[in-house]
Amino acid sequence: MIINLGSINADYFYDLPHLPGPGETLAATRMASGLGGKGANQSVAAALAGVEVRHIGCVGPDGAWAVDRLREFGVDVRHVRVSDTPTAHAIVMVDEAGENQIVIYPGANQEQDERSIAEALEGARSDDWLMLQNETSHQVDAARLAREKGLNVAYSAAPFDVQAIESVLPFVTLVIMNEVEAQQYADETGRVIKDLPVSYVLITKGKDGATWHDLNSGKVLEVSAFKVDPVDTTGAGDTFAGYAIAGLAQGLPADIALKQASAAAALSTTKKGTADAIPTLAAVKALLGS
Ligand code: RIB
Secondary structure, eight states: OEEEEOOOEEEEEEEOSSOOOTTOOOOOSEEEEEEEOHHHHHHHHHHHTTOOEEEEEEEOTTOHHHHHHHHHTTOEEEEEEEOSSOOEEEEEEEOTTSOEEEEEEOGGGGOOOHHHHHHHHTTOOTTOEEEEETTSSOHHHHHHHHHHTTOEEEEEOOSOOHHHHHHHGGGOSEEEEEHHHHHHHHHHHSOOGGGSSSSEEEEEOGGGOEEEEETTTTEEEEEOOOOOOOSOOTTHHHHHHHHHHHHHHTTOOHHHHHHHHHHHHHHHTTSSSSGGGOOOHHHHHHHHHO
């Protein structure tokens, strides 16, 4: 099982001829909206990969549709609260090459509470995983409690904040960063991957694949990316993380879990949107078999 303390955002997508520069006003060529948030995207990916997922989250009075969407994807939403603060949202600008720029309003994602975390972790076993990203409050509380119960804790260091990483790191089993975040971490702390006090580090590298570092054994595993024609890379990292942790939670060896995650992330870039672009396990297996 995976328990995910994760953000739930309303994503507003704007297709643009190019990403705007300072002071520039641009007309979008298309607008759409849907479920997003790094947390929700990771829960959806893990659920589609076939793992039981309990989501801990918080929405505002305007967020019932987002909870319904999570439920429709097969995510257990009994630990998603409703607060008086509006549901978080994200302005997602996508250029013609599929690259993006995102602005987030954190809203109800910052209103998590210890009670929901404790209740969601009730009955969890030591082979279960807690997933965290840096878009909610109470990350350290959740990580500490999960570790006390012997769970594995996976932390996606996004959006990047060195202080947030340092606070949660003592309780983390697996850190997930993209190349830019790994460089920022090294620049700001002077520490490199092998210095991290965790068992595993996963560095995602977009079209260059990913690198898995097992810091216990010193083993390094390179995972290649699948070649596709991307239309929107938003949420591909979340798809990778959700599918990868799902594979590990199912007891798959790291190389198999990561290959599956790489295929899922590639497929997600061939569709516009975030949670709605995450592929089913059947689609992932079809790509792996092809
Ligand atoms: O990683 C993509 C996600 O980042 C989007 O869904 C958006 O909500 C932001 O959280």
